[in-house]
Amino acid sequence: MHNVELLNITETADSNISNKKAENKKEKIKVDKLNAFFGNVKALNNISLSFSENTVTAIIGPSGCGKSTLLRCINRMHEEVSGTYEGIISLDDENIKDNDPVWLRRKIGMIFQKPNPFPTMSIMDNVTAGLRLNGIRNRSKLKEIAEQSLRQAFLWDEVKDILKQPGIALSGGQQQRLCIARTLAVSPEVILMDEPASALDPLSTNKIEELIFELKKSYTVIIVTHNMQQAARVSDYTAFMYLGELVEYNKTANIFTNPSNKRTEEYVTGRFG
Amino acid sequence: MNNLMHYKWRKTKNIIMASLCFISAIVAIVPLFIILFYTISQGISSINWAFFTQMPKPAGETGGGMANALAGTGILILIASCFGLPIGIFSGLYLSENEGSIYAKSIKFLVEVLNGVPSIVIGVFAYVVFVIPMKHFSAIAGGFALGILMMPLITGTTLEMISLIPHSYREAALGLGIPRWKTTLFVIFPAALKGILTGILLSIARVAGETAPLLFTALGNRFWSTQLDQPIASLTVFIYDYSKAPFDDWNRQAWAAALVLIVLIMIINIIFRFVTREKYA
Ligand SMILES: Nc1ncnc2c1ncn2[C@@H]1O[C@H](COP(=O)(O)OP(=O)(O)OP(=O)(O)O)[C@@H](O)[C@H]1O
Numbered sequence: 001m002h003n004v005e006l007l008n009i010t011e012t013a014d015s016n017i018s019n020k021k022a023e024n025k026k027e028k029i030k031v032d033k034l035n036a037f038f039g040n041v042k043a044l045n046n047i048s049l050s051f052s053e054n055t056v057t058a059i060i061g062p063s064g065c066g067k068s069t070l071l072r073c074i075n076r077m078h079e080e081v082s083g084t085y086e087g088i089i090s091l092d093d094e095n096i097k098d099n100d101p102v103w104l105r106r107k108i109g110m111i112f113q114k115p116n117p118f119p120t121m122s123i124m125d126n127v128t129a130g131l132r133l134n135g136i137r138n139r140s141k142l143k144e145i146a147e148q149s150l151r152q153a154f155l156w157d158e159v160k161d162i163l164k165q166p167g168i169a170l171s172g173g174q175q176q177r178l179c180i181a182r183t184l185a186v187s188p189e190v191i192l193m194d195e196p197a198s199a200l201d202p203l204s205t206n207k208i209e210e211l212i213f214e215l216k217k218s219y220t221v222i223i224v225t226h227n228m229q230q231a232a233r234v235s236d237y238t239a240f241m242y243l244g245e246l247v248e249y250n251k252t253a254n255i256f257t258n259p260s261n262k263r264t265e266e267y268v269t270g271r272f273g
Numbered sequence: 274m275n276n277l278m279h280y281k282w283r284k285t286k287n288i289i290m291a292s293l294c295f296i297s298a299i300v301a302i303v304p305l306f307i308i309l310f311y312t313i314s315q316g317i318s319s320i321n322w323a324f325f326t327q328m329p330k331p332a333g334e335t336g337g338g339m340a341n342a343l344a345g346t347g348i349l350i351l352i353a354s355c356f357g358l359p360i361g362i363f364s365g366l367y368l369s370e371n372e373g374s375i376y377a378k379s380i381k382f383l384v385e386v387l388n389g390v391p392s393i394v395i396g397v398f399a400y401v402v403f404v405i406p407m408k409h410f411s412a413i414a415g416g417f418a419l420g421i422l423m424m425p426l427i428t429g430t431t432l433e434m435i436s437l438i439p440h441s442y443r444e445a446a447l448g449l450g451i452p453r454w455k456t457t458l459f460v461i462f463p464a465a466l467k468g469i470l471t472g473i474l475l476s477i478a479r480v481a482g483e484t485a486p487l488l489f490t491a492l493g494n495r496f497w498s499t500q501l502d503q504p505i506a507s508l509t510v511f512i513y514d515y516s517k518a519p520f521d522d523w524n525r526q527a528w529a530a531a532l533v534l535i536v537l538i539m540i541i542n543i544i545f546r547f548v549t550r551e552k553y554a
C-alpha cells in the first residue's frame with residue numbers, strides 16, 4: 001500500500017498537471033511538490049496542482065490513496081494528528097505556513113464525512129459557534145448571519161421555528177447542512193468537503209449537491225467523493241489519485257469521457273477501486 | 274463411552290466452577306448487609322429531629338445532636354472542593370490536550386501515584402503544611418487534606434470523560450478557526466461536563482467518609498464553629514469520638530451518625546447511577 005515509489009505513473013501525469021488551470025480564473029490554492037507523512041510513512045508523494053476560484057474540484061481515487069490527507073494538509077488539520085509535510089501550499093500566493101493555523105482555518109472551512117454538530121449546542125448556537133467563540137457578541141448581528149447562513153445551506157425553512165432545539169436532534173441530512181451553515185457563517189473563501197454526502201440518503205445527497213452548485217458562485221470548493229456520478233455532476237475539475245500520487249488532473253468532462261491515463265479510465269469506469 | 278465420561282466430567286467441572294463463583298459473590302455482599310443491618314439496628318433509635326438540629330450535650334448527659342458535625346462536614350467538603358476541583362479539572366484538561374507528550378505522561382503517572390497514597394499520609398502532609406505553621410488545628414487544614422485526596426480522582430474522571438468525546442468535535446471546532454484553548458473549554462469540556470459532574474459527586478462521597486486525615490488537621494470541635502482557622506467538627510470524627518466514649522448514649526449516637534453517613538454516600542451513589550445511566554448506557 002505505501003510503496004508509492006514503486007509506481008511510475010508520474011511521468012505522464014506531470015506534464016499534464018502543471019499547466020492545468022481554469023481559464024481566466026484566479027488560482028486560489030496552489031499545491032507545489034507536496035509530500036505528506038504520518039511519522040515515517042509517506043501518504044502523499046510529490047503532488048502538484050492548483051484550485052481556482054469559483055470552481056468545484058472533485059478528488060477521486062480508491063480508499064487509502066490520500067484524498068483526505070491532501071484535504072487536511074490544505075487547512076493544516078494534518079498537523080492535528082501529528083502529521084508533517086514538505087513542499088509548499090499557498091492560499092492567494094501566500095504560504096499557508098506563514099500564518100497562524102487559526103487564521104487560516106477561518107478562510108478555509110471544512111465539512112466532514114460524518115455530520116458533527118456540537119452536541120451541547122442548539123441549532124442557533126451551532127451556526128454561530130465560530131463567530132461567538134471568536135469574540136463576536138452582538139446578538140442581532142449573530143442572528144442575521146445565522147439566518148443568512150442557514151438560508152445559504154437550504155436549511156432555514158426547515159429549522160426557523162426550532163432554532164433553540166439541539167443540533168443533534170435533526171436528521172442526518174439536516175445535520176450535515178447545519179454543519180455547512182456553521183462553516184459558511186465564518187465566511188470562508190475556500191470550502192473543503194470530505195465525502196460530505198456518503199453518510200446520507202439519496203434525497204439529502206441531492207440537496208447537498210444542489211448546495212455545492214450554489215456555493216461555487218462565491219467560494220472555491222474542493223470535494224472528496226467515492227461517487228463517480230457525484231463527481232461528474234457537481235465538479236468542474238477532477239483529480240484522480242492513486243497510492244499517494246496524483247495520476248491525472250483535468251476538466252471533469254475529460255476525465256470521464258477521455259482520460260489520458262489507463263488507470264484513470266479503469267477507475268472511472270468502475271473496473272478497479 | 275470415553276467421550277460420554279469426558280462430557281460428564283466437563284459438565285461437573287462447569288457446575289463446580291459456577292457454584293464457586295456464586296458463593297464468592299454472596300460472600301462479597303454479606304458484609305455489606307451485616308454492616309447495614311447492624312448500623313440500622315443500633316443507630317435508628319437515636320435518629321430523630323433533634324439529632325440533626327441540636328448540639329452535643331456535655332459528657333454524661335443523654336440526648337443532644339450533631340448539628341455541628343453535619344455543618345462541619347459540609348464546610349470541609351466545600352473547602353476541599355475549592356482546592357481539589359479547579360486543580361483537578363484543569364490538570365485533567367491539560368493531560369487530555371497533551372496526551373502524547375512525555376511531560377503529560379509523567380504527570381499522569383504521578384497523579385495515579387497520588388491516588389494510591391494512603392489518606393493518613395496526606396493528613397500528615399496537611400499537618401506539616403498548615404497545622405504546624407498556624408500552631409493549631411483548623412478547618413482549612415482539614416479541607417486542604419480532603420482536597421488533595423479529591424484532586425487525582427477529579428483529574429482521572431476529567432481525563433476519562435474527555436477521552437469519550439469523539440475527536441470529530443475537536444476537529445470541527447478547530448476547522449472553524451476556533452483557537453485551541455477555546456475549543457477545549459467551550460466545546461469539548463461542556464460535552465463532557467455531565468460525566469465530570471458525576472465524577473465530582475463520587476469524589477465527594479469518597480472524601481466525606483475520610484477520618485484519618487481529619488484527626489491531624491480539623492481535629493474536631495464540640496461546639497458550633499464555622500471559622501476556617503479554628504478546629505471544626507465532622508461526621509467521621511464525631512463517630513470516632515463517640516464510639517470510643519464510655520457512655521451508652523454516645524455509642525448509640527455514633528451508630529446513628531454512621532447510619533447518616535452511609536445513607537448520604539448511598540444517595541450520592543444512586544444519583545451517580547441515575548445520571549450516568551441515560552448517557553452511557
Ligand atoms: N492518522 C493516521 N496515522 C497514520 N496513517 C494514516 C493516518 N490517517 C491516514 N493514514 C494513512 O495515510 C494514507 C492515506 O489516507 P487517507 O485517509 O488520506 O486516504 P483516503 O484517500 O481519504 O481514503 P478513504 O477514501 O478511505 O477515506 C492511508 O494509507 C492511511 O493508512
Ligand SMILES: [Mg+2]
Nearest residue numbers: 067068069194
Ligand atoms: Mg478519506
